[in-house]
Amino acid sequence: MKIALLGYGKMGNVIARIAAERGHEIVLRKKAEDNFDGLQDADVAIEFSVPTAAVTNITECLNNNIPVVSGTTGWLAHYDEVTQLCETKKGAFIYASNFSxxxxxxxxxxxxxxxxxxxxxxxxxxxxxxxxxxxxxxxxxxxxxxxxxxxxxxxxxxxxxxxxxxxxxxxxxxxxxxxxxxxxxxxxxxxxxxxxxxxAHSREGFALGAVVAAEWLTGKTGVYSMKDVLGI
Missing domain, CATH: 3.30.360.10 (Dihydrodipicolinate Reductase; domain 2)
Incomplete structure (x- = not known):
C-alpha cells in the first residue's frame, strides 16, 4: 500500500516507521511548507497535522479521490462540511480523536x-x-x-x-x-x-492504530469511525 503522510512531525515519523515495518511505502511526507506533489500516487492518506491545516489536507484528498484517515483534533467545527464533501465525492474518510x-x-x-x-x-x-x-x-x-x-x-x-x-x-x-x-x-x-x-506509554499505539485504520479503509467508500475498524 502506498501512503501519503500529511503532517510529518513526531507522529508522522513514528507512522512512517510502523508503516514500513508492515510492508507499506511512503510516497509523500508533507510538512506545513510543502505542496501536495505525490498525493496522486497514494492509495491512502494519513493526516496528522495541526488544526489550521486539517480541513485543507482532508479536502485535497477527497477532491483527488484519495481515502483519508485523520487524527488531527481541534478542527471539528468543520466536520459536517468535510463529511458532506466525502459523500458528494463518494470518497472514504475516517476521523478519530484517538487511534490507539x-x-x-x-x-x-x-x-x-x-x-x-x-x-x-x-x-x-x-x-x-x-x-x-x-x-x-x-x-x-x-x-x-x-x-x-x-x-x-x-x-x-x-x-x-x-x-x-x-x-x-x-x-x-x-x-x-x-x-x-x-x-x-x-x-x-x-x-x-x-x-x-x-x-499511553508512547506514540506507537496511536501510530499503529492509524496504519491499521488506513489498511482497513482502502477500497471502501463512506464515512467511518474506529468502531467500524475494530468491529465494536
Missing amino acids: LGVNIFFELNVQLAKMMSKLERYNVSMEEIHHTQKLDAPSGTAITLANDIIANTNYINWAIENPKETDIFIDAKREENVPGTHTVNYVSDVDSIEIKHT
Whole structure:
C-alpha cells in the first residue's frame, strides 16, 4: 500500500516507521511548507497535522479521490462540511480523536460505566487529561469524546475546563513534559470512588492504530469511525 503522510512531525515519523515495518511505502511526507506533489500516487492518506491545516489536507484528498484517515483534533467545527464533501465525492474518510486500539476499548468501557452510573445521583463525575507541552488544543480530543459519551448517557449537559456548573463535567487539562497521553474518568461520592484510566506509554499505539485504520479503509467508500475498524 502506498501512503501519503500529511503532517510529518513526531507522529508522522513514528507512522512512517510502523508503516514500513508492515510492508507499506511512503510516497509523500508533507510538512506545513510543502505542496501536495505525490498525493496522486497514494492509495491512502494519513493526516496528522495541526488544526489550521486539517480541513485543507482532508479536502485535497477527497477532491483527488484519495481515502483519508485523520487524527488531527481541534478542527471539528468543520466536520459536517468535510463529511458532506466525502459523500458528494463518494470518497472514504475516517476521523478519530484517538487511534490507539486501547483507547478505543477505553471509550467503550466509558460508555458502559456511564450507563451503569446514570441512576446513582450521589456520584459526581470529573475527568483529568495529561499531555505533552507541545499539544496545541485543550482539552484533548480524546477527553472531549469521553465527556460527550458520558453526556449522551447521563444527565450531564456539557463539559468545562474551568468554573463548571452542576450539570457540567469538569475536565482538568494538564500539560507536562514527555507525556504521550493519560486520561482518567472519576466518579466520586461521599463513601467511595470509581476510576477508569488509560495511560499511553508512547506514540506507537496511536501510530499503529492509524496504519491499521488506513489498511482497513482502502477500497471502501463512506464515512467511518474506529468502531467500524475494530468491529465494536
